[in-house]
Amino acid sequence: IGLRFPLPLPLSVRLPSSVSFLHLTDDQYLKQFQTVNQHEVETATGGGEEFSARFDAVCINYAINLEKAKYLASILLKPNTGKLLAPVNDKTDFWFSQSYVVLDQSGSELSRKAEFLFQPDVTENSCQGVWCRSVKQGVPRDED
Numbered sequence: 001i002g003l004r005f006p007l008p009l010p011l012s013v014r015l016p017s018s019v020s021f022l023h024l025t026d027d028q029y030l031k032q033f034q035t036v037n038q039h040e041v042e043t044a045t046g047g048g049e050e051f052s053a054r055f056d057a058v059c060i061n062y063a064i065n066l067e068k069a070k071y072l073a074s075i076l077l078k079p080n081t082g083k084l085l086a087p088v089n090d091k092t093d094f095w096f097s098q099s100y101v102v103l104d105q106s107g108s109e110l111s112r113k114a115e116f117l118f119q120p121d122v123t124e125n126s127c128q129g130v131w132c133r134s135v136k137q138g139v140p141r142d143e144d
Contacts, residue, residue: 026060026064026068026123030076033076034075036053054076054077054078055082056077056078056083057082057084058072059084059085060072060086062119062120062121063118063121064087064124065089065092067092068121069084069088069101070103072084072086073103073106074105074106077104077105078105082105083103083104084102084103084104085102086100087099087116088100088101095120096128096129097117098116098118099112099114099115100116120132
């Protein structure tokens with residue numbers, strides 16, 4: 001997630017000036033996003049106005065729980081038009097089966113493609129499998 005500080009890319013690769021990447025967890029990004037955009041959030045009238053800092057589209061690149069996907073959609077997407085694509089766990093905290101879902105800003109599910117396995121959100125305490133820090137480092141997740 002992110003559009004603030006670009007990473008160095010090979011000279012043969014060119015991104016639009018409006019696109020850049022941040023190396024942060026989703027929680028770190030949300031904290032930064034909310035801090036930077038606090039003024040816009042505070043001055044919103046709630047009348048369906050779109051915040052300029054919100055996104056038309058967000059693509060999550062790792063498996064997350066559905067409730068977290070809905071939360072991210074509510075914070076990051078433009079009302080009425082924004083869409084979020086994410087691989088979500090078929091059962092909460094079950095990291096061995098996901099479905100791709102498309103959500104709108106209200107958290108309504110617009111489409112779903114079921115039954116595949118995706119890398120989990122390795123920052124979650126409930127993370128299981130070879131991707132997770134506790135497995136790789138041999139320490140419980142909450143001691144990281």
